[in-house]
Amino acid sequence: MTTLTKEAGAPHPAGAGPLLAVRDLYVSFRTEDGVVRAVDGLSFDLERGRTLGIVGESGSGKSVTNLTILGLHNPVFTTVDGEILLDGRELTTARESELERLRGNKVAMIFQDPLTALSPYYTVGRQIAEPYMKHTGAAKKEAWQRAVDMLGKVGIPNPRERAKDYPHQFSGGMRQRAMIAMALVCDPDLLIADEPTTALDVTVQAQILDLLKDLQQEFGSGIIFITHDLGVIADMADDIMVMYAGGAVERGTTDEVLRAPRHPYTWGLLNSMPRLDSDLGAPLSPIPGTPPSLLNPPSGCRFHPRCTFQDRVEGAGRCVRERPLLAPDRSSACHLTEDQKRTIFLEEIKPGLG
């Protein structure tokens, strides 16, 4: 079901500048153990109607980034630096009330586990209608009708009745559909889907992905799609950003990144992914070592402790001393030269991928 081919992305809707622009974002938390630098100088753009896939291991800062966009971090413990511009509006300094108006309205989020992400105490219909009432000022009845419509749109059979049900009365897939309905109820410009399919089984997963794609066509929203599953991302995303230890290490279109990855970490990710079309005998090779501590991140290139290619970089110890930068558009944050990256991938990595 995974494929590296990608249909043409949806056409850009009209509008000046990107829908979302993140510039030099730093997010750190105070904990009892020290300061955790969860996002460390991240920049990216998202155009309307496009889907940005963010991949990375746990703790690479994917989710934190997106919670920060929504302003759902705890201001007491968290320091945020940098800019988040939504339609040109600065969000990091925005007031709570302003953010509240944006959330669920212009920016909506789909969470990973719909069972825990939906309140067990209220009906599905009510939970969908709530943000609609809040953001559009609709009356209760109208909002309920809207909720029923949305449930129908996401493919819930007999939505009029099912809206009165509680989440625990839904199946897993239906719950995620309800979750999507809830996210889309106010026609958001930006939809952040945080591993929306991880908790679902494979057939349902495909349905949900299709649904998301269809809905994106209809509503024209920009989507940030977070996952650690490269197969899913290949299916969904127009562009890909690979994150490691709080920063982006590679970015490009889906085709570019998946067909010709240029960062040792991306290679590692591809390598560690089982594929249906690979030889049964081909061994999976996980990335050696464990993700770094964000309390005390490695110096220089964050990936250097796990990188098997650092000796090929010119200038001994450069990876340890100097942090490689990521240029906008297609690029990767690695001290290897572009030639080296291409050669290593073609000669050493790709054959292993089958």
Next chain:
Amino acid sequence: MSRGGRHAYGALSVLAAGALVLTGCSKGGSDSGTNGKKDQQDAKRQQALIKFGSAADSTGPAAPVPGAKSGGAMEVLQRDSYAHLDPGQIYVSDMMSVAQLLHRGLTGYKATSDNGHQHEVVGDLATDSGTTTDGGKTWKYTLKDGIKFDDGTPITSEDIRHTFERLFAPFINQGPTYIQQWLANTPGAAYRKLLPDGPYKGKHLPDSVLQTPDAKTIVFHFKTPHPDLPYALAMAGYSAVSEKGDTKEKYDKNPVTSGPYKIQSFKSGKSMVLVKNTNWDPKTDPIRHQYVDQFNITFNQQFETSTKALLADSGADRSGISFNNQVDAGNLSKVLADPKMKSRTVSGYQPYVGQMNVNMSHPAMKDKTVREAIAYALPITPFVRAYGGTDAMEVAGGLISPTVSGYNPSFDPWGKKKKPAGDPEKAKALLKKAGKLGMKLTFGYINTPEGQQYSTAMAAGLAKAGFNVQRQEIPAETYYDQVSKLNNNYDIFHTAWGADWPSALTVIPPLYDGRVIADGAQNYSQVNDPKINSEIDRIGKITDPVKSAAEWEKLDEYIVQDSVNVVPTGDYKQTQIAGSKVGGLVYDDVIGGVDPRRLFIK
């Protein structure tokens, strides 16, 4: 008023009355030493002055209380609800107090002074205090005319016969037993065999025992002389019960009364209202008055509560009083020191004397030197402390209370009044002399907060004199039962005894007569001294109360000083107050508290 049957109760009501620990009579602050002397003088004046009144003395109405007015309602704050109202079941002081208003007996105590100290025994229902021609074996009483129960039925000799016969019924088990024992001429509870079912199954006492030749006459026939019968008949427990109105067990909650008041309502544990008994004729009653229209009694009023309410003296509490609540320990020194409170305060002795019994049945205790060592060593201070200090407890010299004829305040053979903490050196010397240094001494104590407190300190004092003291706790509710077992393990244990009437006859014979040693009897120390026994017989026959009182005191001194089977500890005292509108407030030495019969609203 014997503490024998009642003490377990008394201790328990302390335990049970809500704030178990809080109600304990403990007292702080400084002492007021002057009061003790006055109390003693008061008590002394009262000694030996009780005589048996004639028919003239027994004629009603009672002499008016100076300044008394009729009318009004009096609020009465009581701690414990009345468990019994059936005269046959009344043996506890609070019920005896209220019985003064409700029940009449053949005889009663007439106050012959207005200070509550002087009394004589007069005929109450009877025309005089009783006539005997054979030194106390046969007593004849004649009923007055015009005496009625509250339902209007006249009181006849049949009612009096019924009154006494029902005392033999099994359900009557709380009241005094003197006269039953005298009639049956047996000690203990064997009297019940005389009439096992009472009068309820058609059987009656034979004429050879109790004779009612006509509707007005009652004759008691005893096998042995009982010169104290007029005293005994004055006990509330022998008050008249209506034969017609007798409902057996249920009588206990709703009795037919004969006194100046009747029960309008009684909610056990809550309240009781007494109203005038219109069938009571003051002309027949030399003892009681009927000034107050109504007594509103409220129960569950703790000592602190009643004291505070009466001290505050506002609203209905201005005409408030408590028949039996004492001033709580916390307020005691304040009340006694306040000159403004003087007119509203009465205090006096209770008839109880505390005593440490030495178990004469134990071989080790048969050595008199050892007993003397105990007498010297035993500290009294712990006992005084446990009951709230010298305002509430006074170190006793002898066994006769200041309220009983024959009291001798200067008698103090073991130097307790000078050295209340004991004299361990002297005791140790004696113990050494006896060669018993370090001997084991088992001390049974009542398991109440007070008992725990004083027993530990007493044990410590005895240990200083060289005893090896083993304290053994005894549950409070069975304390008296356990210590009155003949084969008990205790070498020493503390009891308190109160005279049932102001004659040492109700103290010394039940406690020290060697011939009444039995399981459950009150000769706790199990002393069997021929001299004591013979003296008891001799003095018991003396019909002149004044003479006999002096003889009893001599015997008291012999017991304490020579027999040493018992060490007196303390005389119980109490102080009571009333609201400012209460008139006729007197501490009656016989009742052992406020005299409810004389009260009026100013």
Next chain:
Amino acid sequence: MTSPIDIEGGGTSVVVDGEPGPSAKGETVKLEGRSPGQLMWLRFRRDRTGVISAYVVGFFFLVGLLAPLIAKLYGKNPYTVYADDRPELFDSAGVPVQPNGGISGDFWFGLEPGNGYDVFTKLIYGIRTSLMISVAVTVAVVVTGILLGVAAGYIGGRTDYFIGRVIDFLLAFPAQLFFIASMPVVVSLFVSPRDETPTYVRVVALILVQWFLGWMGLGRILRGTALALREREFIEAAKVSGASPWRIIRKEILPNIVTPLLVQSTYLLPNFVTAEAGLSYLGVGIVEPTPDWGQMFSKASTELVMQNDITYMFFPGISMIIFVVAFNLLGDSVRDAFDPKTAR
């Protein structure tokens, strides 16, 4: 241990991803390879409140343990009746005449109204008695909880059902009332009513009655843990490999219930201390002259003390507050050390 991001400042982990794998938090990396016990210890040591509380609790236990020695150095014992030995210090009701309950260079914490015991030695001996009883109850409860809880959870079936019903039944008991009603009975099981009740009998009775109604909570928790463990792979593996049930319980289950056990025990012990004191306060526990915390409260609630010597109340009162607060804080710290996710 607070985790930084969540909605309203909660403690959701930094890692919002659902993928299993090591957490991004530094310490996990640093501590890799250490046993859970060592992990717990390291976390605990970083918790300043926990360490201080542990010292305080330790101090109390030390005081209890060394009470006789301390009393000896101080030169007094809790049994001397100073009201008779030093009568000049008291009035006739046994109230110390000096202000503040007779505190002086001789009597550091003053004198007890009544018989005039030395409050300082009485308090340290009282702590000794109370702690001894509570520790014994805790041990008994823990052993019972393990036995019955693990049996119910691991064996399951009828055993589980039966133990479950017993627990339900015992939980319906009015506990305090039952304690009061059963204390005399239990005491009488050991002594005939005519003999002296030695202190140890009261102690044993207190331990028994509290144990009887004290183990159900722990039993339930351990049952749940054992039930969860039973389904886990390593237990299945042990079963398949032919290990005896006893061996499985001993080698696989018991080590895994140490965490809830330790956490629960630190909460149970102060509860038993206060419950024991409550019984002595009501007069059915330890009685005068045996020093005991609860018995001091009982004394403190007499009118004599409330009226005249309020100072006395504070010695048992304050010391117990310090002890219970310290123990509860310690409990929180132990729990957090084992289970850093829990919010505080």
Next chain:
Amino acid sequence: MLRFLVRRFIGAVVILFLLSMVTFVLFFGVPRDPALLMCGKTCNPDSIANIHHVLGLDKPITEQYWIFLHNLVMGSDQFAQGPCPAPCFGYSYHTNEQVWGTLMDRLPTTVSLTLGAAVCFLFIGLGTGLLAAWRRGTLIDKTATAGAMVISSLQIYFLGPLALALLVYQTHWFDKPAYTSVTQDPAAWFTGLIIPWVILSTIFAAQYTRMARSSMIEQLQEEHVRTARAKGMSRRYVFFRYAWRGSLIPIVTIFGIDLGSLFGGAIITEYTFGLPGLGNLAVQSVFFSDLPLLLGVMLFSASMILLFNIIVDAAYAFIDPRVRLA
């Protein structure tokens, strides 16, 4: 719902039945003989045997138990003190009052004490807890948390006598607590119970503060609460609708347990303040070896605990739609 209630009530009756048996056995394990207490001064083996007979204590224990059960369900007019309609626990050995009547007589005190205190500690405790959770990490939170920690470690047997000593004995600002019926004199009812209420609710409020705060904080970390925030619901709305709803379960559970045991008699509180409630009655019945009263109080207390268990379980169904009663 009905099935649930029926099932639970049957379970409760079984437990009460077992409990009455245990109490019975326990009582006969007591070496104290109630007859000694009633026997009065002229106590001898005959009169004790007589009392035993009157009380039915001479019958075998099983028969006595059977009689007890029979009277409880059917009532009895075999008592010398008078008729005893069901539920008949008999007559107290000590006061000769009907046990059921005594229980009902004492109940208002306990109910007044409990309800008054419950209103206080529920509002104060939950209010403070919610405030602390709302302002988590601020000075308010830290103060409330530390205060609640210390106060919840206090004991009634310390705080109660201390309050009495300070407010009643030393300053005389208040009267000693006492119970007056609210219908009789509402003002006296209030002033008489104010100190017990304050003391009892202080300690409980601290416990509820801790509980409310920690369960709110736990709930606020729930994903569904985050979802609600993510859809733009205000902090206040999420706090009071989503998180609060989830916090109700532990709070209702503990509140049910507390109310159940308090209604069965707040023993230490009533003892400390000398209030004539069920708790004090219980202590009394033990001290007096008063079997009928003891059984009555014991079963009544247990019934209260069981009743509130059932109420709590039924309340779950209203709070959490996932719970189905069966």
